[in-house]
Amino acid sequence: MTGFSRRAMLAGSGGLLLSGCDRIVASPTAKSVLSLGEKASRSAQRLVAGNALAPEFSAADISPVFRVNGNTRPTAAAYLAQMERGFADWQLRVDGLVARPLALSMAQLRGLPQRTQITRHDCVEGWSAIAQWTGVPLAALLHAAQPLTQARYAVFHCADDFSGTPYYESIDLTEALHPQTILAHTMNGQPLSVGHGAPLRLRVERQLGYKQAKYVMRVELAATLAGLHGGQGGYWEDHSGYQWWAGI
Amino acid sequence: MIAGMDETPLILRIRWPVRLWHWINALTIFVMLMSGMMIFNAHPRLYWGKFGANFDHAWLEIGNHGPHGYLSLAGKEWPTTGLLGYAQNTALAFPPLVTLPTHYNLSLARGWHFLGAWTLVASLACFLVYALVSGHLRRDLGLSREERRPRALLHDIGQHLRLHLPRGEAARHYNPLQKVAYLGILLVVLPLLIATGLTMSPAVNAACPWLLAILGGRQSARSIHFLCALAVALFILVHLAMVVLAGPFNELRAMITGWYRLPPERKP
Numbered sequence: 111m112t113g114f115s116r117r118a119m120l121a122g123s124g125g126l127l128l129s130g131c132d133r134i135v136a137s138p139t140a141k142s143v144l145s146l147g148e149k150a151s152r153s154a155q156r157l158v159a160g161n162a163l164a165p166e167f168s169a170a171d172i173s174p175v176f177r178v179n180g181n182t183r184p185t186a187a188a189y190l191a192q193m194e195r196g197f198a199d200w201q202l203r204v205d206g207l208v209a210r211p212l213a214l215s216m217a218q219l220r221g222l223p224q225r226t227q228i229t230r231h232d233c234v235e236g237w238s239a240i241a242q243w244t245g246v247p248l249a250a251l252l253h254a255a256q257p258l259t260q261a262r263y264a265v266f267h268c269a270d271d272f273s274g275t276p277y278y279e280s281i282d283l284t285e286a287l288h289p290q291t292i293l294a295h296t297m298n299g300q301p302l303s304v305g306h307g308a309p310l311r312l313r314v315e316r317q318l319g320y321k322q323a324k325y326v327m328r329v330e331l332a333a334t335l336a337g338l339h340g341g342q343g344g345y346w347e348d349h350s351g352y353q354w355w356a357g358i
Numbered sequence: 359m360i361a362g363m364d365e366t367p368l369i370l371r372i373r374w375p376v377r378l379w380h381w382i383n384a385l386t387i388f389v390m391l392m393s394g395m396m397i398f399n400a401h402p403r404l405y406w407g408k409f410g411a412n413f414d415h416a417w418l419e420i421g422n423h424g425p426h427g428y429l430s431l432a433g434k435e436w437p438t439t440g441l442l443g444y445a446q447n448t449a450l451a452f453p454p455l456v457t458l459p460t461h462y463n464l465s466l467a468r469g470w471h472f473l474g475a476w477t478l479v480a481s482l483a484c485f486l487v488y489a490l491v492s493g494h495l496r497r498d499l500g501l502s503r504e505e506r507r508p509r510a511l512l513h514d515i516g517q518h519l520r521l522h523l524p525r526g527e528a529a530r531h532y533n534p535l536q537k538v539a540y541l542g543i544l545l546v547v548l549p550l551l552i553a554t555g556l557t558m559s560p561a562v563n564a565a566c567p568w569l570l571a572i573l574g575g576r577q578s579a580r581s582i583h584f585l586c587a588l589a590v591a592l593f594i595l596v597h598l599a600m601v602v603l604a605g606p607f608n609e610l611r612a613m614i615t616g617w618y619r620l621p622p623e624r625k626p
Contacts, residue, residue: 351463
């Protein structure tokens with residue numbers, strides 16, 4: 111009757127494992143085991159994607175309605191004042207671990223070489239929308255600012271906030287220097303709306319939606335994400351445990 | 359029943375690599391289905407095409423009007439309160455009973471799903487290599503020329519519908535419908551699940567844009583991913599029903615120890 115006892119053991123452990131899953135992941139060890147999948151995905155996707163371009167689409171593929179998401183209207187007084195003036199005085203700073211910190215006006219940004227791309231935005235929740243984006247390749251700004259050798263991440267500081275915590279996101283330099291990674295000011299041929307992140311938002315096309323920071327005021331080059339708010343590299347990463355690697 | 363069983367010999371029916379894979383896979387599939395349902399809960403609408411969001415037409419939606427759950431399919435709405443859309447006092451597409459984790463948590467569900475995905479792919483790859491090299495695929499799962507005849511398959515369907523399961527020597531090997539079900543899951547549904555799962559990744563889309571093109575765009579791929587998961591869930595239901603009908607003790611013993619007792623012939 112060994113079959114019985116072995117079956118009971120197996121069924122018992124299987125049931126425990128499934129019903130106890132919620133409790134298991136409360137421990138730090140389990141959390142690190144669970145993050146193995148994310149680490150494996152990150153390494154594998156880095157390996158296969160290399161510097162490959164995200165698929166681009168034709169004008170016929172553009173979503174009729176591109177829904178807004180996250181914060182759709184920042185409430186900070188400074189932002190609202192800028193909005194009143196049509197963002198004429200908006201300034202983008204590029205600083206942190208760079209040899210030459212930059213401060214650029216919207217006019218200066220528009221004066222740089224531009225890139226236009228029709229790409230798909232994939233929300234972590236599952237929906238997708240396609241739009242045309244025009245903006246300045248982040249690589250051009252980083253080349254001008256000359257990142258120091260110890261810089262490993264580009265951190266985006268935004269004008270919107272959730273209950274007082276400003277939005278922030280980060281990507282590594284491979285994504286930051288990718289040719290499709292742009293700071294967009296134009297969407298479907300129109301100046302970026304407030305709902306979509308006016309006057310400047312990040313498009314990092316091989317990553318999910320929560321990486322596409324809106325209302326970008328400052329790009330900070332950093333060696334580590336440890337000192338940034340909760341240390342996980344982004345608002346949703348710190349607040350809701352979202353995976354920092356958003357390649358899937 | 360026990361006395362009757364003693365009359366036929368025990369045969370070694372399932373070798374250890376198959377048994378090991380079966381149980382790893384069983385656990386992994388449950389993790390995948392349950393965490394997958396939680397991920398679906400984040401946006402319980404399905405579309406066809408390259409894009410799809412709230413303002414686009416969804417071919418399937420699970421939602422709720424207050425405490426009334428519904429499933430909307432092809433323009434028709436079906437009440438599903440207590441099952442889908444609204445159940446266990448929770449306004450989610452799939453209720454807490456069947457999701458991993460129990461309460462809404464997209465990032466944790468994704469953590470489980472990706473750990474499960476790697477386990478599923480690695481164990482399936484090992485199993486397929488073993489099945490090819492050992493001859494398991496050809497010998498035990500492949501259909502003979504006889505079995506492939508439509509008439510033979512129709513006969514087998516009839517036998518299954520009457521719940522006349524093979525007994526005696528005929529039960530030594532898998533029956534044709536069983537082989538078709540296993541091969542369908544192994545060679546069609548699971549590979550399609552993995553392929554459509556990979557296309558959910560914008561990074562993989564950059565690496566392999568052709569995969570997305572074959573599947574008809576990201577939202578089509580997401581719909582196919584869901585339908586394949588549904589196929590796996592239905593397979594499991596039928597699989598478990600067949601285990602119960604064929605004799606759960608004997609079947610479970612076979613899948614745990616490998617030893618199987620041929621069910622005795624029916625008395626005339």
